[in-house]
Amino acid sequence: MNHPADPVAAVVAAALAEDAPWGDVTSEALLPAGAVAHAELRAREAGVLAGTAAAAAAFEQAAALTGGALLRCQFSPDGTRFAAGDVLGRVAGSAHAVLRAERVALNLLQHLSGIATLTAAFTDAVAGTGARVVDTRKTTPGLRALERAAVRAGGGHNHRRSLSDTVLVKDNHLAVLLAEGVDVTTALRAVRERVPHTTALEVEVDRLDQLDAVLAAGVDVVLLDNFALADLAEGVRRVHAAGALAEASGGVTLETVAAIARTGVDLVSVGALTQNARTLDLGLDVEVAAAVAP
Template sequence: MNTPTDPVATVVAAALAEDAPWGDVTSEALLPEGAVAHAELRAREPGVLAGTAAAVAAFGQAAALCGGALPRCEFAPDGTRFAAGDVLGRVSGTARAVLRAERVALNLLQHLSGIATLTARFITAVDGTGARVVDTRKTTPGLRVLERAAVRAGGGRNHRWSLSDAVLVKDNHLAVLLAEGVDVTTALRRVRERVPHTTSVEVEVDRLDQLEAVLAAEPDVVMLDNFSLEDLAEGVRRVRASSRALVEASGGVRLDTVAAIARTGVDLVSVGALTQNARTLDLGLDVEVAAPGAATTGVLR
């Protein structure tokens, strides 16, 4: 899913250092240096796969730490839908390296596949409405690259990446302006003058009576936060009548409410639950230790 490789490598290196700061004392004391392990990633429940780039990085970095050759990794692509019992990947390499990376790789695969699986359920729920489901900045610190790639693997879209790459004026910003006696429309127009013309400007409102002043500043996106369904539909109508701005619904969106929200006519539905509430998926990595030179059999399905 076009996951940037350098941030992934950084996350994996930190995880491996946390899990084995002075090496894997069990494997180093117990296993012959030349022993080879073959590991098979198998699904124990249905879902959508994500996190394979991190898994490959974990096995590769562990091999380098153990002084062995790079392992052979074969995984189904991120975004693959699978059933319980499906084989999703195989890894062959030195046993010490495979076992050193096993928990880190599996933790990331389970967590990220959980996000992809939940995202896919939201996408199914809004099918036919024309609304796009997007994530938020409510990501695990340090894991944003991986979690947002998992959202894409599940069919979702990404919101702004960080505070640095788009303007999003939220309720707290507006509260400060009002406390300072600054006119909202004037302040938003000044934002346009201070950022490059390529920078998107989005403004959050939490009441219908705020829309007029915001729309007068011609934002690119209007976020309707924690609106009732009736007010969402009215907000969409008002924005469409006087603006070309996209309309985003946000706030407490759940799987059982997202379809009704999408049917109000909004363009975007932002869902913090995609990365905050996804449970880890049940995947197993079964390892078989064999003599050097042994080969794996079978195909991914």
């Protein structure tokens, strides 16, 4: 599979290499070798924190790259809700290391905290309904593992990780089957025979008249895509009667998610969590001392 053993470390290493391919020419030309930096991560607006593992990895890797010591690197836990002005972390160590990592750490913290903050707004909106807010594969290439962790930090849940771990038959798959004259129920039953018993089988439909053929195959989850609320409630009733889980998707917003959840769906998948999250305003305030710390 060739997946990195530690996706956080791999992302951070690539980001540091991109940001300083031949070193930090400014710090190396300007700052004394023994200069020590003390920094505070401070919120400039309210939100939910995520990405602290990536930020810590950035400072640790930068220290190793520059040969400098990292004396302190502490952050509040992911999932912490904070107000503007709150101090969320402190870093101290070699100024060359701290300044080398500063932008990479902040970029990741701001992006991932934005995802966590938006996810928290969605999960708050469906509180008490029993529905789970889940993410999608609409993630930034290379950042999926980090963005999915940010969704969890915001109180959301993760959908399938990739194309490799869950069978999700979507509208384009069904269109191919119909064009080939293949019976949908028969095809889905064949899928069940081909995959391991631990592999979930989910099918997307966009009309109520597609449900009977799908439910007859004994699927685990039905994805009800872009349904009007009345049709969604009827779809949920029929899916639950067949013993499957019901998932809603399609253009879900903060304004519509509560009404969707109240139809009784088990899952609401929201691409906006990772696609439309706004970067959060966090700052790293650095003070540099000329002397080496004792």
